[in-house]
Amino acid sequence: xxxxxxxxxxxxxxxxxxLMENNYDIVDLNYRFAKAEVDIIAKKKDxxxxxxxxxxxxxxxxxxxxxxxxxxxxxxxxxxNQYVTTNGLDVEIRxxxxxxxxENNQFSIEHLKNAFYHF
Numbered sequence: 001x002x003x004x005x006x007x008x009x010x011x012x013x014x015x016x017x018x019l020m021e022n023n024y025d026i027v028d029l030n031y032r033f034a035k036a037e038v039d040i041i042a043k044k045k046d047x048x049x050x051x052x053x054x055x056x057x058x059x060x061x062x063x064x065x066x067x068x069x070x071x072x073x074x075x076x077x078x079x080x081n082q083y084v085t086t087n088g089l090d091v092e093i094r095x096x097x098x099x100x101x102x103e104n105n106q107f108s109i110e111h112l113k114n115a116f117y118h119f
Contacts (some may be wrong), residue, residue, distance in 0.1 A: 011055025033082045036075035048091045054098040064099035067068040
């Protein structure tokens, strides 16, 4: 596996651990619909948090959250609409980003709630 793929998988596991430590229930991982993949679907109280995880080894080219582009957001929204419909859910939905930066062997995690909205 390429090192950037390994870093991405490590970031997703760190995000899951972070969410669980903060009282989220993990509902689904790597949900796919059409061309979209939702990294993490988690629930806390009555909110379904749709979480995009971005992990980077440097901020030289921008913060991890800067790499969530409008086309990706549109795909995520469609995927989540499908997920909610298929599962007959009636919950508040929030789109979050968990930004992870690896510096040396340390990881910093930032949870950005309501990071983007429906288009």
